[in-house]
Amino acid sequence: MDEVNDRDQPQKWKVIIVGAGPAGIATGLTLNSLGISNCIIESHTSPPFKFGEALPPNAKPILHQLGIEKLIRDPRHLNYFGNKSCWGNENWEQKEFITSIHGHGYLLDRFYFEKQLWETYVKTGGNLLYGSRFQQVEQVNTLHKVSIRSTREEVDIFSDMMVDATGRKALVARMLGAEKYNLDSQFGFSFTIPVEIPLAKQVCIESVETGWWYVSPVRENELSVMFFTTKEMIPPNHQFTSFLLTQFNKTLHLKKIIQIDEVRHAIVRIKPSGTSRLNCPYGTNWLAVGDAAINYDPISSFGITSALASGYYAGQAISSHFEGRKEAFYAYRYVLENGFMAYLKKLQFQYNSEKRWEHNDYWKVRQQEIRSIFENNEV
Numbered sequence: 049m050d051e052v053n054d055r056d057q058p059q060k061w062k063v064i065i066v067g068a069g070p071a072g073i074a075t076g077l078t079l080n081s082l083g084i085s086n087c088i089i090e091s092h093t094s095p096p097f098k099f100g101e102a103l104p105p106n107a108k109p110i111l112h113q114l115g116i117e118k119l120i121r122d123p124r125h126l127n128y129f130g131n132k133s134c135w136g137n138e139n140w141e142q143k144e145f146i147t148s149i150h151g152h153g154y155l156l157d158r159f160y161f162e163k164q165l166w167e168t169y170v171k172t173g174g175n176l177l178y179g180s181r182f183q184q185v186e187q188v189n190t191l192h193k194v195s196i197r198s199t200r201e202e203v204d205i206f207s208d209m210m211v212d213a214t215g216r217k218a219l220v221a222r223m224l225g226a227e228k229y230n231l232d233s234q235f236g237f238s239f240t241i242p243v244e245i246p247l248a249k250q251v252c253i254e255s256v257e258t259g260w261w262y263v264s265p266v267r268e269n270e271l272s273v274m275f276f277t278t279k280e281m282i283p284p285n286h287q288f289t290s291f292l293l294t295q296f297n298k299t300l301h302l303k304k305i306i307q308i309d310e311v312r313h314a315i316v317r318i319k320p321s322g323t324s325r326l327n328c329p330y331g332t333n334w335l336a337v338g339d340a341a342i343n344y345d346p347i348s349s350f351g352i353t354s355a356l357a358s359g360y361y362a363g364q365a366i367s368s369h370f371e372g373r374k375e376a377f378y379a380y381r382y383v384l385e386n387g388f389m390a391y392l393k394k395l396q397f398q399y400n401s402e403k404r405w406e407h408n409d410y411w412k413v414r415q416q417e418i419r420s421i422f423e424n425n426e427v
């Protein structure tokens with residue numbers, strides 16, 4: 049891996065990708081395999097904390113396509129065989145992946161997974177300029193002039209094409225004139241807690257009148273716990289612990305399986321966790337991938353899979369574009385839109401199936417927001 053202020057680094061690339069999350073790396077891996085020169089600019093010096101670890105079975109085809117299936121067979125990642133949920137009624141229902149043609153899913157050690165992705169990109173010839181913060185981009189003749197800042201200096205590098213893989217904030221696309229719309233107001237609280245008795249390898253979901261809970265093992269003796277609610281429900285910082293304990297106490301099943309008292313000693317993070325999208329995932333000589341293009345509600349467990357898939361399709365589209373196929377970016381948009389519409393249908397079905405508290409604030413707001421996302425995005 050390279051530092052940006054290495055004077056031997058070339059200053060001009062065919063493609064500059066900003067962001068070394070799953071979407072940026074998948075784009076870089078695809079471009080490497082197609083022999084297109086590229087670099088990835090990443091502001092952190094090692095993979096930063098990321099929310100979310102559940103990789104459902106249907107991620108396997110894209111992992112295979114990217115040649116990274118072997119990464120998730122590492123024992124640091126846990127196999128998981130199904131979901132347990134209480135949603136729409138009081139039953140604690142088991143859904144096994146045994147019926148899935150792709151078999152089991154994975155509960156990722158997320159930091160380790162991102163590190164594996166960085167290493168694979170570099171091993172396949174990629175240039176990862178870590179510790180380099182993207183500052184701005186401007187058009188100079190037919191090139192993008194990209195200013196990046198490392199701890200030591202600010203430099204300009206050039207490319208024919210830019211890929212925005214900066215995640216939810218979509219920094220590059222917005223700087224190049226695109227608009228990012230937040231389509232709802234859901235936020236997620238996230239923390240990990242130690243457990244003495246390992247939980248079965250499954251994802252547990254339970255809805256309550258103020259939102260929904262997610263619990264999954266991330267290691268033998270550690271659980272990832274999240275609570276999703278709307279922005280209006282979020283209390284001041286100093287009340288997070290009591291708020292979360294109160295909401296957890298409303299569960300019927302989860303509270304019988306685990307205790308979350310350790311939240312008092314945990315780092316509680318909070319992040320927007322709803323649906324958002326760019327008005328268009330491409331423009332003149334740029335594309336957006338992963339969360340920069342579309343954010344998916346975590347109930348879908350689609351974020352990482354979609355980030356990897358969009359990176360793969362973006363790499364293919366860029367190659368076709370360089371070969372003179374004018375429709376390449378439009379085709380990329382079409383693929384993304386199709387996935388988004390299928391997601392919206394599932395999202396609407398999921399939230400509408402919870403009718404126990406449809407007059408309470410969270411569910412009323414949630415169902416209205418999703419109805420309006422659906423109506424405004426129907427194609």
Ligand SMILES: Cc1cc2nc3c(=O)[nH]c(=O)nc-3n(C[C@H](O)[C@H](O)[C@H](O)COP(=O)(O)OP(=O)(O)OC[C@H]3O[C@@H](n4cnc5c(N)ncnc54)[C@H](O)[C@@H]3O)c2cc1C
Pocket residue numbers: 066067068069070071072089090091092096098099100101102103180181182183213214215216219236237238274319320321337338339340344346349350351352353355
């Ligand atoms: C609460 C929550 C729970 C989730 N749970 C799941 C789950 O269980 N399963 C799942 O599949 N998905 C889940 N997700 C979604 C998933 O984490 C994201 O969809 C995924 O990380 C998107 O990948 P990405 O590469 O597009 O963006 P990111 O992973 O966000 O990567 C963006 C990268 O860009 C870099 N960057 C940003 N700005 C700059 C800059 N100026 N200069 C240089 N670099 C920059 C960042 O450092 C980062 O490395 C969850 C999300 C949330 C919020």
